[in-house]
Amino acid sequence: MMAHLWLFFNLFIATFLSLEILGNAATCRDCFIHSRAAHYPNSDDNGTEIGRCGYGTFGATLNAGDVSAASDLYRDGVGCGACYQVRCTNSNYCSDKGVTAVITDHGSSDRTDFILSRRAFGRMAQNQDAAASLLALGIVDIEYRRVPCSYPNKNITIKIDENSNYPHYLAFVIWYQEGSKDITAVQLCETKNYICKLLDRSYGAVWTTTSPPIGPLSVRMLFSDENGEETWVVPVKDIPDNWKPGETYDSGVQVTD
Numbered sequence: 001m002m003a004h005l006w007l008f009f010n011l012f013i014a015t016f017l018s019l020e021i022l023g024n025a026a027t028c029r030d031c032f033i034h035s036r037a038a039h040y041p042n043s044d045d046n047g048t049e050i051g052r053c054g055y056g057t058f059g060a061t062l063n064a065g066d067v068s069a070a071s072d073l074y075r076d077g078v079g080c081g082a083c084y085q086v087r088c089t090n091s092n093y094c095s096d097k098g099v100t101a102v103i104t105d106h107g108s109s110d111r112t113d114f115i116l117s118r119r120a121f122g123r124m125a126q127n128q129d130a131a132a133s134l135l136a137l138g139i140v141d142i143e144y145r146r147v148p149c150s151y152p153n154k155n156i157t158i159k160i161d162e163n164s165n166y167p168h169y170l171a172f173v174i175w176y177q178e179g180s181k182d183i184t185a186v187q188l189c190e191t192k193n194y195i196c197k198l199l200d201r202s203y204g205a206v207w208t209t210t211s212p213p214i215g216p217l218s219v220r221m222l223f224s225d226e227n228g229e230e231t232w233v234v235p236v237k238d239i240p241d242n243w244k245p246g247e248t249y250d251s252g253v254q255v256t257d
């Protein structure tokens, strides 16, 4: 009996403590989290064209090359396109502001959360000399937090993947999502009767369907925030019925938060 009571008491304390910790986390959404960051080898100065988010060549120019691979933050592809402020903590080399990097790839090094492009890694430094020293260190202590992405003068854009095969197979990637929410589901609707189907995330930021509807198409996106609040965003511009692999189509909408 005593043993049971004791166990109960411990469980109670444990529950109370974890609630307390959750409470702190919830009130601290802008707090920085401590971790480590590495950088890509030389050849990937501006990020990578083969990143696991499926951005292709876009992945090497996105956010002017301030991009990163993430390990846990990749979240099975949901983390693709998320933006993080990452700053290193060595006061000899590092600026207060750090760099804002977009997740375009999946990967981890020695206990790192980020593998930054060399460009992004260097941009955490106070100046060019410091950047060289920082790059030479290879892996550094950092702190990071999620921040809104910003793509001035861009609407959310649908890029039809080159592997698509009109009209039998449609794959696309969503570019230029601003704000700090996740796209957790996508519906493809034909615009005559508004019959929609939920798409599969094939990997990273790539959404696919076999036998897509005929006619102009509307891509609806479910945005989720960190509290689980969900909103469907409906584009104002459609993908034309004669869509082509490799083309990009402006959705006519953008999100701000």
Ligand SMILES: *[C@@H]1O[C@H](CO)[C@@H](O)[C@H](O)[C@H]1NC(C)=O
Residues within 6 Å of the ligand: 045, 046, 064, 065
């Ligand atoms: C990296 O991006 C910058 C800015 O967009 C560009 O000036 C530079 O030529 C790029 N470097 C490579 C190796 O692609």
Ligand SMILES: *[C@@H]1O[C@H](CO)[C@@H](O)[C@H](O)[C@H]1NC(C)=O
Residues within 6 Å of the ligand: 153, 154, 155, 236, 250, 251, 252, 253
């Ligand atoms: C974004 O979409 C709106 C229509 O919703 C359009 O007027 C505007 O030109 C678009 N912006 C860009 C940069 O294409």
